[in-house]
Structures are given as C-alpha cells and as structure tokens.
Amino acid sequence: MQKFLSSWWGIPLSAQFGLLVITVYLLLVALAPWLAPFGETEILANAYEPWSSTYWLGTDSLGRDMLSRIIYGARNTVGIALIATLLAFLIGGLLGLLAATVGGVLDQLLSRMVDVIMAIPSLIFALLMLTIVGTSATSLVLVIALLDSTKVFRLARSVAQSIVVMDFVEAARLRGEGRWYLMRHEILPNVSAPLIAEFGLRFCFVFLFISTLSFLGLGTQPPAADWGSMVRDNATLISFGDITPLLPALAIALLTVAINFVVDWKLHAASGLKD
Amino acid sequence: MLDNILTIRGLKITAKIDGIDSDIVHGIDLDLKRGEILGLIGESGAGKSSIGLAAMGFTRNGCKISAGEIDFDGLDLARATEKQKQNLRGVRIAYVAQSAAASFNPAHRLIDQYAEAPLSHGLSNALESKQEAIELYRKLQLPTPEEIGFRYPHQLSGGQLQRAMTAMAMSCKPDLIIFDEPTTALDVTTQIEVLSAIRDIVREYKTAALYITHDLAVVAQMADRIQVLKDGRAVEMSETSKMLAAPQEDYTKTLWAVRNFQRREKAFDPKDIILSLNNIDASYERHGPKILNDVSIRVVRGQTLAVVGESGSGKSTTARVLCGLLEASKGELVFNGDVLPLNYRKRDKSTLKNLQLIYQMADTALNPRQTLLQILGRPLEFYLGLKGEEKNARVAQLLEQVELEPKRFLNRYPGELSGGQKQRVSIARALAAEPELIICDEITSALDQAVNESILNLLNRLQEDLNLTYIFITHDLATVRAIADEVVVMWQGKVLEQSTTEALFSPPYHEYTERLLSSVPQMDPQWLDELLLQRAKAEAI
Numbered sequence: 001m002q003k004f005l006s007s008w009w010g011i012p013l014s015a016q017f018g019l020l021v022i023t024v025y026l027l028l029v030a031l032a033p034w035l036a037p038f039g040e041t042e043i044l045a046n047a048y049e050p051w052s053s054t055y056w057l058g059t060d061s062l063g064r065d066m067l068s069r070i071i072y073g074a075r076n077t078v079g080i081a082l083i084a085t086l087l088a089f090l091i092g093g094l095l096g097l098l099a100a101t102v103g104g105v106l107d108q109l110l111s112r113m114v115d116v117i118m119a120i121p122s123l124i125f126a127l128l129m130l131t132i133v134g135t136s137a138t139s140l141v142l143v144i145a146l147l148d149s150t151k152v153f154r155l156a157r158s159v160a161q162s163i164v165v166m167d168f169v170e171a172a173r174l175r176g177e178g179r180w181y182l183m184r185h186e187i188l189p190n191v192s193a194p195l196i197a198e199f200g201l202r203f204c205f206v207f208l209f210i211s212t213l214s215f216l217g218l219g220t221q222p223p224a225a226d227w228g229s230m231v232r233d234n235a236t237l238i239s240f241g242d243i244t245p246l247l248p249a250l251a252i253a254l255l256t257v258a259i260n261f262v263v264d265w266k267l268h269a270a271s272g273l274k275d
Numbered sequence: 276m277l278d279n280i281l282t283i284r285g286l287k288i289t290a291k292i293d294g295i296d297s298d299i300v301h302g303i304d305l306d307l308k309r310g311e312i313l314g315l316i317g318e319s320g321a322g323k324s325s326i327g328l329a330a331m332g333f334t335r336n337g338c339k340i341s342a343g344e345i346d347f348d349g350l351d352l353a354r355a356t357e358k359q360k361q362n363l364r365g366v367r368i369a370y371v372a373q374s375a376a377a378s379f380n381p382a383h384r385l386i387d388q389y390a391e392a393p394l395s396h397g398l399s400n401a402l403e404s405k406q407e408a409i410e411l412y413r414k415l416q417l418p419t420p421e422e423i424g425f426r427y428p429h430q431l432s433g434g435q436l437q438r439a440m441t442a443m444a445m446s447c448k449p450d451l452i453i454f455d456e457p458t459t460a461l462d463v464t465t466q467i468e469v470l471s472a473i474r475d476i477v478r479e480y481k482t483a484a485l486y487i488t489h490d491l492a493v494v495a496q497m498a499d500r501i502q503v504l505k506d507g508r509a510v511e512m513s514e515t516s517k518m519l520a521a522p523q524e525d526y527t528k529t530l531w532a533v534r535n536f537q538r539r540e541k542a543f544d545p546k547d548i549i550l551s552l553n554n555i556d557a558s559y560e561r562h563g564p565k566i567l568n569d570v571s572i573r574v575v576r577g578q579t580l581a582v583v584g585e586s587g588s589g590k591s592t593t594a595r596v597l598c599g600l601l602e603a604s605k606g607e608l609v610f611n612g613d614v615l616p617l618n619y620r621k622r623d624k625s626t627l628k629n630l631q632l633i634y635q636m637a638d639t640a641l642n643p644r645q646t647l648l649q650i651l652g653r654p655l656e657f658y659l660g661l662k663g664e665e666k667n668a669r670v671a672q673l674l675e676q677v678e679l680e681p682k683r684f685l686n687r688y689p690g691e692l693s694g695g696q697k698q699r700v701s702i703a704r705a706l707a708a709e710p711e712l713i714i715c716d717e718i719t720s721a722l723d724q725a726v727n728e729s730i731l732n733l734l735n736r737l738q739e740d741l742n743l744t745y746i747f748i749t750h751d752l753a754t755v756r757a758i759a760d761e762v763v764v765m766w767q768g769k770v771l772e773q774s775t776t777e778a779l780f781s782p783p784y785h786e787y788t789e790r791l792l793s794s795v796p797q798m799d800p801q802w803l804d805e806l807l808l809q810r811a812k813a814e815a816i
Contacts, residue, residue: 166639167634167636167639167640168639168640168641168642170600171632171634171640171704172653173619174598174599174600174619174627174632175627175653175654175657175658175708176619176622176624176627176657177657185645185649185653186642189642189644189645190642190643190644
C-alpha cells in the first residue's frame with residue numbers, strides 16, 4: 001500500500017484525475033445492477049419527467065429513468081468499446097510482433113492483407129460487415145476489433161522492427177530461443193510503452209465509432225441503453241432549456257479527456273524525456 | 276596572463292545525480308596561451324569533457340557552473356549572457372566532437388554545413404565560404420577537395436568526417452578550438468591521418484586548442500603541455516616532454532598500465548584444435564562482393580587468439596560466420612572434431628551453448644527492460660535447467676566472478692550501470708552458458724584505459740580458472756600484445772598471417788603488419804613527425 005501511495009504521488013496531477021475518472025467508470029460498468037435505482041428498460045412514469053427526488057435526472061422519451069440508463073449505458077458503451085479494443089490489441093499486437101520477428105514472406109503476407117483492409121474506408125467496411133453478420137453485441141465487437149487491429153498491427157510491427165535488429169535480440173536468437181520467448185520477453189517489454197499509449201487513443205476512437213454506428217442504427221440496439229443513442233432520442237428536450245440529454249454526451253467527453261490525460265502521461269514516460 | 280586566450284580559475288561544475296547536487300569538477304585552474312595546444316587527459320568521469328564544454332561557457336543538461344571564472348579574452352564566460360556567448364561560439368571558439376558521424380546533420384551536404392556559421396555571423400558570402408571550404412579540405416588532405424564537400428555525411432568514412440568537422444570548426448578562423456576525443460572512435464591507421472591533419476592546420480592558423488583524450492600516446496603527439504585530471508581534480512601539469520620522461524604522481528604512472536600489462540605464460544597442446552575455419556568465403560548478398568575470401572584459421576584449446584585488422588578487414592564478419600549469423604557461402608567449420616552447420620538455426624543446443632559471443636556495444640547487447648537477474652538467469656534456465664533458488668544462487672556466483680557485488684546489482688537494470696559494468700554483465704551472460712569458446716568482438720574498444728585493463732585482467736583470470744578459449748577481435752594492438760597467444764592479421768577479407776604473438780611483434784614483419792604496428796602511437800613526442808617523414812621517404816622511392 002505504501003509503495004502504491006508513493007508511486008501514486010509521483011504521477012502528474014492530470015493523470016491522477018484521469019485514473020480516478022476511469023476507475024469510477026469501471027466501477028459503474030461492474031456494479032451497474034446494484035448502483036442503478038431502476039431497471040435499464042423499465043417504463044416507470046410519463047415521458048420527460050423533470051428532475052425529482054424519485055427520478056434524480058428525470059425520465060426519457062419513453063418514461064424510463066435517465067440516471068439508471070446512464071449507468072447501464074456505461075456497461076454497453078464502455079464495455080463493448082473495452083472488449084473490442086482489447087481484442088484488437090490482442091490480434092494486431094500479436095501479429096505485428098510476429099511479422100517483425102519472423103520477417104520475410106509472413107511479414108509481406110500479413111502486411112499486404114492489412115493494407116487491403118485499410119484501403120477500404122472503415123465506416124463503409126463496418127456497415128457492410130454488420131449488414132452481413134447482423135447487429136448483435138458479439139458481431140459488433142468482432143467487426144470493430146478486426147478493423148482496429150490493422151492499425152495496431154502497423155504500430156506494433158514498426159516499433160518492434162527497430163527492436164528486432166538490436167544486439168540483445170540477436171543474442172537471444174543465438175542462444176536458441178524460440179519465437180514466443182523472443183516476442184514475449186525480449187521485444188514486448190521494449191514496445192509496451194507506445195502500445196499502452198496507443199491503447200488509450202484507440203479506445204477513444206472505438207468509443208466514438210460505436211456512437212456513430214448507433215446513430216446509424218447499426219450499433220447497440222434498443223431497448224439497451226447507449227450513450228450515443230440516448231443523446232439522439234432525447235435531443236428535443238434541449239429546445240426547452242433542459243440539459244438532461246447532454247449528460248450522456250458529457251459522460252463520453254469526460255471519459256475521452258480522462259483517457260487522454262493518462263495517455264499523455266504514458267507517452268511522456270515512454271519517450272524517456274526528463275521534465 | 277596578458278597573452279592568455281583562456282584563463283580558468285577555480286572552476287567548479289555541479290551536476291544533479293539522483294536528485295542531489297554534487298560536484299563533478301572541483302576547482303580547476305587552467306591557462307592557455309594564444310596558439311598553444313593543451314592536452315587534457317584522464318579516464319572517463321575525470322571531468323575532461325565538462326571542462327572542455329565549460330571553456331565555451333556551456334554545460335550539459337543537468338549540470339551548472341557553480342563557482343569560478345572562465346576568462347576568454349577579457350570576457351567572463353561563467354557570467355556572460357547567452358547572447359554574448361552565442362556571438363563567440365562558432366566564430367571565436369569552436370568545438371570538434373568525438374563522433375563526427377553523429378554530429379553532422381545527415382540531410383545536408385557537408386559544404387552547406389560548413390558555410391552555416393560564417394553566413395549566419397555575416398563573415399562571408401556563400402561563394403567565398405565555399406571556396407574557403409575547398410581550400411581547407413585540401414589542407415586537411417581530404418581526397419578530391421573540390422568535390423568532397425558536395426557529398427552527404429554518410430558518403431564519407433569516419434576519418435574523413437572527422438577532418439571535415441575540423442574544417443567546419445576552422446571556418447570562422449577561431450582563436451580557440453576544443454577537440455573532444457576526435458580520434459578515439461577511429462582505428463590506428465586512420466587515426467594517424469587525422470592527427471597529422473589536425474596538427475598541421477592548428478599550427479598553420481596559430482589556433483589555441485584544448486585537446487581532450489584518454490590516450491597518452493596521442494596527446495604526446497599533439498600537445499605542448501599536458502594537464503592530467505582525475506575525478507574532477509587536477510593531478511599534475513607540465514610540458515609534454517617532461518611529463519612523458521618523468522611523471523611525478525602515482526596516478527599518472529598508472530595511465531601507462533595497460534601498455535605494460537603482461538600476460539602469464541600458459542601451457543597448452545598445439546595439436547588440440549578446438550575450432551578450425553577451412554577456406555571460408557562469405558558475402559552479404561548472394562552474388563555480392565566477397566567480404567571473406569578463403570579464410571582459414573585454427574584455434575588451439577585454452578589459447579587466446581586475436582584477430583586484428585583495420586575497419587573493413589572482415590574481422591567482425593569472421594565472428595558472425597563463426598556464430599552462424601551469416602551463412603558462409605563456401606568452406607567448413609569444424610568444432611571439437613564435428614563439422615558445424617553454417618546457419619545457427621540448424622545447430623543443436625549444446626553447440627550454441629559452447630560457442631558464446633560477447634558484443635562490442637554492451638549498451639545494445641543487454642535488454643534494457645530486464646534486470647540482471649533475468650538477463651543472467653535465462654541462459655541458466657535455458658541451457659542448464661536451473662530454477663528458483665538454485666538459479667538465483669548461481670546468478671549471484673556469476674556476478675561475483677565478474678567482480679560485481681550480487682546484493683547491489685541483482686535487481687538493477689542495464690541503464691543503471693556504467694559502461695565497464697555493462698561489459699562485465701555481458702561477460703557473465705556468456706559464462707552462464709558454461710561455454711568452451713567465447714568470441715569477444717571488440718569488447719574493450721568502447722571503454723577507457725583503466726576499465727579496459729580491468730576487463731582484460733578479468734578475462735585472463737577466467738581463462739585460467741575455467742580453461743576457456745577466446746577469439747578476441749580487436750583493432751587495438753596494445754590489447755593484442757597484452758592478451759593474445761596467437762594472432763591472425765586480416766586485410767580486405769583475407770588472412771595475411773597467423774603466428775604467435777612473440778613472432779608477430781618481432782621482425783621480420785609482413786608488409787601490412789608492419790604498417791599496422793608502426794601506426795600505434797608511441798609515447799615519444801617526436802614519433803608522429805618521424806613516422807610521417809619515413810613514410811614520405813618510402814613513397815618517394
């Protein structure tokens with residue numbers, strides 16, 4: 001605990017803020033059923049009830065509790081984005097390291113495949129894929145992961161390529177080490193910093209991408225709560241001077257800012273610059 | 276005092292180390308007359324470079340001049356404004372860095388970089404400065420002086436770049452030039468060309484110079500006076516000839532140490548060949564030029580075999596072929612009586628274990644994200660199957676063998692070690708495999724004299740204890756004399772001769788070997804003049 005505290009105070013203030021916000025979001029994701037006062041899809045009252053002691057943030061266009069929907073929305077939006085990004089890094093990172101380590105034909109094959117996928121505008125590609133495989137949460141995650149893994153692949157490959165030529169990797173090869181060991185123990189620790197930083201950025205992009213898809217009707221499907229579609233559904237309230245519909249948008253903005261604070265801190269550490 | 280161009284009094288430089296301010300230079304006094312060359316000598320960490328930079332009123336990141344005066348022609352640089360200093364730098368004070376290759380901007384032609392300072396200070400126009408550059412290139416004996424300036428830095432060799440950099444420093448006819456180890460990274464035959472070029476031009480322009488180096492023999496050729504430094508303190512100072520004839524301080528005497536290093540006689544059986552290379556050819560591209568041409572070398576068990584030659588002679592390529600990193604296109608490798616596969620991927624674990632390679636640059640040879648425990652533990656686990664406590668105990672033992680205290684070092688990362696310590700860890704990693712043969716590729720050339728000596732001592736001791744065989748690749752003949760039993764001289768990818776060390780260092784010499792031997796700087800201040808004279812005569816005939 002003491003070690004944690006001392007390292008915690010070594011982090012810049014902005015990153016501390018970012019980490020706190022992210023922790024709160026993750027708690028929302030994990031504990032949504034216990035934290036939310038009402039169910040996700042329960043219709044409780046009239047549409048557009050104002051803020052009250054029962055419905056803290058009022059109700060939405062169908063009379064569902066806004067607060068509960070925002071809390072559940074974290075689960076759908078953040079959860080899907082998180083899983084999709086993790087999967088993208090698993091696929092892209094692994095293949096990127098493999099391409100850099102093995103080189104030759106495998107590298108060419110993978111890189112050209114990635115080029116082909118990247119040549120198609122990703123929104124159109126996603127729409128196409130989702131139309132074919134349907135719009136379940138699983139297929140949403142898989143399609144986004146596939147699209148984003150190409151970008152991760154490129155980054156992982158190029159960073160790893162500059163490490164692969166180092167003497168210590170050659171020394172490990174000479175020792176007779178296998179590919180997995182080279183990738184896991186010699187190369188990965190040296191490329192992890194830029195990959196972590198990229199993870200934060202990617203996560204934001206995936207997040208926004210899901211909102212875009214939801215807006216087009218191919219993202220999270222109703223009645224599940226999703227911050228992107230919540231803004232759209234309740235937008236009419238804004239003309240009556242009510243800020244409630246902006247709250248999900250604020251939740252998106254806050255998370256994006258928080259993640260970027262952490263990313264900045266990581267990038268700074270990875271660049272090896274002193275203050 | 277009046278004819279001094281530079282007067283330093285009580286100079287203190289403070290650096291932040293682990294967050295604490297500590298002095299790295301403790302009150303140095305220096306006088307430099309106009310047109311005089313002062314040699315600053317000492318091992319790494321002696322503060323030579325810091326003093327050299329301070330002479331321009333500059334300090335490295337994290338350092339500051341905390342006390343003292345630096346009087347350059349009436350201006351105190353320790354207190355001058357940044358603007359005043361900028362007006363001096365490049366115009367009246369110039370600096371030649373150790374690695375010219377890293378100091379030039381790779382994207383601009385040399386002559387444009389030459390003209391930068393005179394143009395920005397309004398001393399001449401583009402056309403004039405180009406003509407001056409060509410003139411200087413000629414004086415510095417660069418090949419094709421009219422054209423060489425229009426090349427990019429990567430198109431020149433290290434020695435040529437170092438001279439081009441000296442030309443650049445001369446561009447504004449400065450009163451003072453600071454040379455920071457300008458020849459340290461060069462091999463002996465190139466070093467001579469650069470030394471004589473620098474010396475002639477400095478004499479001709481009557482420029483004062485601070486010449487920083489760790490090599491006494493080099494400074495003997497260049498300097499009028501020598502200042503010996505240790506740990507940021509002045510040790511002694513006198514005229515070059517006096518200093519060489521009769522050094523007063525014990526510390527100065529130890530700077531000679533490696534040159535007097537004596538190897539112990541060993542007994543071995545000349546018929547017991549551990550490794551032989553038979554008629555090896557190798558090239559980097561399939562039908563490219565041969566880097567190795569019909570190379571045959573025999574290595575006797577328990578011996579140290581040195582492979583010498585200047586850069587480009589193929590000595591490092593020989594090491595890569597031995598390790599199987601570069602597949603030989605022809606020929607055969609025999610190790611312990613068995614023919615080895617030419618590609619390391621096809622070799623079995625026990626062969627890989629028995630043939631270990633130590634790299635020149637310990638910086639890049641150790642994974643910066645692994646602790647010493649991980650670095651040394653892996654070969655133990657991989658080759659010998661050691662685990663847990665047993666492994667940790669052996670790692671501690673290995674660290675002790677290379678004279679590093681296990682308690683302090685086990686959990687450190689390579690970034691937290693000095694250059695010499697890193698090289699010791701590299702040696703320990705090779706030892707961890709319990710090999711029969713270790714290939715050392717220029718392992719001491721990036722280290723300074725005193726550290727160098729301790730590494731050589733360590734290798735010698737390990738050889739006796741563990742009956743190791745070394746192949747020692749180097750361009751430094753002093754090292755060869757110190758450590759080798761047999762020597763292979765290489766030139767342009769061919770083996771010129773293989774003989775015992777005694778035979779090599781006594782006449783009659785092979786023609787190229789003689790050139791190599793005579794290029795090693797001697798402690799005699801007249802040596803460079805005499806050598807150049809001799810070579811000029813020989814060429815005239």
